[in-house]
Structure formats: structure tokens, C-alpha cells
Amino acid sequence: MGNGNLGRRAFVLGVLSAPLVARGALAQSCxxxxxxxxxxxxxxxxxxxxADTESTRAQGLMHVESMPLSQGMLFVYDRPQQMSFWMRNTLIPLDMLFLDDAGVIRHIHHRAQPLDESVISPGPMLLRGVLEINGGLARRLGIEEGDVLRHPAFVSEQEPWSCDTAD
Structure with missing residues (x-):
């Protein structure tokens, strides 16, 4: 999987995402x-x-040589926790959008540098996910902390949502 072919990895990661559908009926239908x-x-x-298993999260976007602007990687964790990342073996700059349990963006790390092993962390916040997109894209689009990401992994009873409205 280290050949930079994101399409092939997308198929494999899609097969590995079975734990994601455990969030209820909405997750199964969206x-x-x-x-x-x-x-x-x-x-x-x-x-x-x-990326919702230990192995897919460890692999992340390592060795990917390019990524379309409309593509990203969503890291999903089973429970809220402190998070830290690095860019070891990651060849493209990334924006990292750190998400709480309801999908609210709580921190954005802009333009993480390829191959840098410095720790990237939003601090002591307990979070459930990270969306990685091409570096610079969050600012270009105007995405800010407090904006909301919608995906079946981030559905809560406090934040009702239907995937029919997401498209």
C-alpha cells in the first residue's frame, strides 16, 4: 500500500471500515x-x-504522493481521547481538522509539513476524529473552528441529523 495509489487504498479502507457502522441505523443507511x-x-x-482501526490509523496517508482536492482521510476513534499525529513518511502537506464527538471542528492544524516528525496535537482536549485534507485548503475554503463535519461516525442524540441533507 505504500505505492501512493490512493484509489487502491480507498477500496481496502472501505472494506476495513466495518466498525464504523456500529453507530446505529443512521450509520448503516448513510x-x-x-x-x-x-x-x-x-x-x-x-x-x-x-481510518478506524489501529492498522489503518497507523498507515494514514503515508507514502501517498498526491491527493485530489476533493479527497481526504477521516480518522475515527471509538471514544473521545487526546490525540497526537506526526508526518513521518507523509509526502504531501496536510490540514488536520480535529473533531469532537458531534463532529464539531475544535482545532485546525494548518499545513502540516511533509516528513516532519514534530508532534501535532490540539492539546489536552478529548476528541473523536481528525479529517486530513490537502494543506492550505481549509483556509482557502474558509473552514474554521466551530464549523461542523457531518458523517455517520459523528451522530449523536443531541445533534439530530439525516444524511439526506448532507449531499
């Missing part, structure tokens, strides 16, 4: 390969590969 972000800028949509 597509898991797409997210939308809504904020004062409007709405943006990304096709995503899901």
Missing part, C-alpha cells in the same frame, strides 16, 4: 465514504478514506 462541512463559508464536501 454512505461512509463522504463528509460535508458546514459553516459561515457555506458547505464543502469531501470523499474520504476511513
Amino acid at each position: 454512505p461512509t465514504g463522504r463528509v460535508t462541512i458546514t459553516g459561515s463559508f457555506g458547505k464543502a464536501a469531501f470523499n474520504v478514506d476511513i
Whole structure:
């Protein structure tokens, strides 16, 4: 999987994303390969590969040589936790959007540098996910902290949502 072919990895990651559908009936009926972000800028949509197992999260976007602007990788964790990342073996700059349990963007790390092993962390916040997109894209689109990402992995009873409205 280290050959930079994101399409082939998308198929493999799609097969590995079975734990994701455990969030209830909505998760089972909504597509898991797409997210939308809504904020004062409007709405943006990304096709995503899901990293929701220890091995897929460890692999991340390492060795990927390029990624379409409409593509990203969504890291999903079973429970809220402190998070830290690095860019070891990652060849493209990335924006990292750190998400709480309801999909609210709580921190954005802009333009993480390829191959840098410095720790990237939003601090002591307990979070459930990270969306990685091409570096610089969050600013270009106007995505900010407080904007909301919609995906079946981030459905809560406090934030009712239907995937029919996401497209």
C-alpha cells in the first residue's frame, strides 16, 4: 500500500471500515465514504478514506504522493481521547481538522509539513476524529473552528441529523 495509489487504498479502507457502522441505523443507511462541512463559508464536501482501526490509523496517508482536492482521510476513534499525529513518511502537506464527538471542528492544524516528525496535537482536549485534507485548503475554503463535519461516525442524540441533507 505504500505505492501512493490512493484509489487502491480507498477500496481496502472501505472494506476495513466495518466498525464504523456500529453507530446505529443512521450509520448503516448513510454512505461512509463522504463528509460535508458546514459553516459561515457555506458547505464543502469531501470523499474520504476511513481510518478506524489501529492498522489503518497507523498507515494514514503515508507514502501517498498526491491527493485530489476533493479527497481526504477521516480518522475515527471509538471514544473521545487526546490525540497526537506526526508526518513521518507523509509526502504531501496536510490540514488536520480535529473533531469532537458531534463532529464539531475544535482545532485546525494548518499545513502540516511533509516528513516532519514534530508532534501535532490540539492539546489536552478529548476528541473523536481528525479529517486530513490537502494543506492550505481549509483556509482557502474558509473552514474554521466551530464549523461542523457531518458523517455517520459523528451522530449523536443531541445533534439530530439525516444524511439526506448532507449531499
